[in-house]
Amino acid sequence: MIVLIYTSLKNLSWVGFFVAGIILLITSSFKLNKYWYKIGYANIINLTMFFGSIFIFLPLSAVIPYLRGVTYLPLNALMVIGFFIFGAGIIFLIINRNKSHLKMVFSGLFLTLASIMVYFIPVEDVKYRVEDYLDGVWIVDYRSNESYVEIPKVLNNKNVKGIAPYAFRSSSVEKVVVGDHIEYIGDYAFSYSKNLKEVILTEHVKLGQGVFYQAESLEKIILPKLDVLPQYTFAYNVSLKSIDLPDTLEGIDSYAFYGARNLKDFTLPNTLKYIGAFAFGQNHAITHFEMPDSVTYLGRGVFFENSKLQSVKFSKNIDYIPNQTFERTGLVSFTIPEHIKSIGANAFFDSRSLESLTLHDDINTIGESAFRNLIKLKEIQLPQNLTEISPYLLFNSSSIEKIIIPEQVKKIGHSAFKGMTNLKYIQLPLGLESIETSAFENTSLMEIELPETLNYLGARVFQDVKNLESITIPSLITSINVGLFNQARDLKEVHILGEITKIEYDAFRFASSLESIYYEGNLQSIGNYAFYGTSQLKAFDFKDTVTVIGDYAFSGSALKEVYLPKTVLQIGNFAFGLNEHLEKITLYESVNRMGLQVFLNTPKLTIYIIGEKIPEGWNEDFNPDNRPIIFQNE
Template sequence: MTSIGVSAFYKCTALSSVEIPEGVTDIGNYAFQSCTALTNVEIPEGVTYIGGAAFGYCKNLQNIILPESLTKIGTTDYNFNNEGTFSYCESLTSITIPKGIKEIPEYTFSFCSNLESVKIPKGVITLGAFVFGGCEKLVDVQLPASLKKIDRCAFINCKSLKNLDLPKNIHNIYDETFSGCTSLENITLPGVTWVDTFAFASCTSLKELDLSHARMIGRNALSNCSSLTNVKLSDSIETIGEGMFDGCSSLTSITIPKSVKTIEDGAFRFCSGLNEIVVDEENENYYSSGNCLMERETKALILGCNNSQIPDDVKYISSYAFSGCESLAEIVLPSSLTSIGAHAFSRCKSLGDVVIPSSTRYIGDYAFSECSNMTSIEIPKSVTSVGSYIFTGCSKDLIVYAVLNSAAAKEAKYEGYTVKSIGEECEIEGEKYQYRLLSDNTVEILDYMGSSAELTIPNEIDNKSVTSIAADAFSECDTLTKITIPDTVVSIGNTAFYKCSNLISVKFPSSMENIGRAAFSQCKNLTSIEL
């Protein structure tokens, strides 16, 4: 006999031991698969090939010695069931690979849940996908210098693996190669230039990582590495991908190299311990200001931290910029701000009360979700678009101050929060206004709720001088044709009369000091301005 054919003893569930005679050279695919009582196998010298899934699901197989004559471990034809030669041999504790093997193919020892030690000889060039995936007790693996490729998920969920030295010929770390190695504390990567998606995800014991040679790091490569305190990035890396440091809650400082051209949304989301953001001064695309990571061209705030002070020229706060900054207690949003991205301040559990500036037009989904310490937020009329669930998970005592019937007020009511008017309402000469008292005991008009064609704005409300017209206060009032502003008013906010499409004439007082950005933008019929 020279060979044992495909599925020759498949599911012989009472078979407890096998002695293969001399002269056999090939053991076919599935030859002893699911022989669940099999505990010992003696494979003689002369066997050169063991097929795919040949001993798969032999759950009680404790001892198997591979002969030095073995030169190839096979795979199944299609591998729809993720089956390898010894996959699911749950009682196997150690294995020695013969010197003639050049490749250990995909799934060979996957889900050998009690496998603790593997000896891989010099000469092995490739470890296939999932080759040790799910070997939860694997502690000891010595990788030979000959190794050139470790394929995707090769060590996924090897939860006991603590230390690993990669040979210098390994240049690529593929998808999820070490994902879920929760005990991994030290790994050296001397030749690695490419790290793919989720490569080290959920390596929760990993504290330091040197990626100084990696020119490319994929999305979520280090996500949920909750003990990671120090990571060294390459001076040639150009992109920091989405979720790359997601959930790295012990990371306190990050330095962005000069080579970085793109930082994707959520790259640092839920880095709850982040206190310092440094950008190489030679970086042409990003800079650090107020402990915030800023994009030069757009003035977008890409990333903040627990100690950030938002710069005065910020136009956009990007998605996830402050997400998970659990020690961030106070923010002052600048008058330049126009947009707050999705999840921008989500899980800022220490964040107190917030005032949105009148320049802001948009607040994204979940922007302030799970800000459990926030008891009030003031949202002006200028915010005309809001996402979904922007307050979900906040304290039940949260009060949202907004213009009644505005998009923000409607969203807050939908989520079950108390909504109060951002100001008081009044009626003067048949015209309805919403207003608030300023710190100098004067009045700012927040909203006009009338429909007149010709309007003279009152100089007093509640016996107090009207000095300011807020952003968007009269925006899109398409009935207005003529407006007279009293001599008490010194300031008109951004887009205050935006798209008053039938407005023809405006009379300004000599007291006027400031007319805001786009205050009369797109008033297409405006022909007379008296200053």
């Protein structure tokens, strides 16, 4: 009795029934042998305790926690035990033919049927599984298929204070009403509830993140008086077309409406201070967006993939356009507001409908790939305050024909204008110092004047440039970088004013129109494939500083006569091969490395070696076609 009273006060009466039932069962079993065959009150009491524990106390200990939404495991266990007793009784009855086993059969049958019947009792608590939360409980699981849910105030004799994370995840509920007794709804509580259409929330409930994440059918919701709309709250709510945002709202967190692609009708309150990253991303209904001047912070990608977007009014307290803000939007024209001072990386990336973009001179920084893939943009005037052209700035913006680089710019970044296939004219500032890798690759430049201040030309800067026929490299450049003019098929003439020390690999590879190259002395190394496929190059001045000629360096060229100075120590594989025009080459026996098939397929060639014999360090197959060799004295 004490156990029952104590556990009832703690709202754990089912535990009391279980403990009492076990005590009675053990006590009655212990006394059974002593009094079972005797007639009297002791026997009656003993039988009462035994059957009371079996048919009342222990079943109640299983039924109560189920009906109160605590757990269904004891009830399941009771059903299994009852079925086991029922089955065992039948087996014993068949084997022993003893009618006393009928008690066992009926006991098991009673427990089995009783536990099954409990599942059909229409009690509210059965629909929910709860756990202790604050000074009450919160719902941790919804176990019903009913489409309408009004969150109960009391479950398991305790006040319901909240809804736990994932409690209604993937449920079939269609409408939910949350009363003012609920203080908190946990993360992703109604996520993936694909039938959920309507939600009514009272004013003071707080929300975790992603509460309605991917609730694909949600059409109507009444929001509480929120300060912040948490991240992912309405992400991928594809049926949501309108929403009334509370006038207390100060923040919209990251991804709050991401993928809510049909959302169009809403008004941002004047209390709003920030909009998080990708908050309205992947929307295909918003055409005009107006943010109040109370907004002081924007995250990146707020309008990411807004395919119908036509205009945006920025808060006057925002002086920057964050990274990815208009990435892959449907903007056709846009004018940067005067209060905007910087534009982030990928800000307009891949907005392929953008035809007009107006900048102003007070913009001082533009991030990487900001105007990348703007394939319909035909002109752009870069701000005069820029000091650097960021990498990939106009990469693949293929309709622009003319660019004027602002006077203060010192550096043009990696691939800044790469893939601008219609770019024919560019004006560089007089103080420019550096042009990084692939800056003008795959453009149609007809001419370009490199300023005297230029001291660095990166790899592949003019690779695959069409229409460019001549160029002068300024004096501060001391190396022709990797692939600098690779596949510049219209290039005919190159003037190098500085004393270069190295021509890197692929430098003029497949520059098939190149006829002449002029440079000052001090060249030491010519890299692999440096002049490979220069089918119009008939002469090259090997200065007496050259020491290394790389693999395939002049293979496929049109050189007719070559004189290699005594300084040359290494000649790479196939270096002068595939040249039907080459008639004479003179070299010294001081060359200590001669590669494989250096003179392959040179049908007119005669080789002149200044010396007395072929050095041992030369590859045996350097002259695979056995072209004639003549030894000469120095």
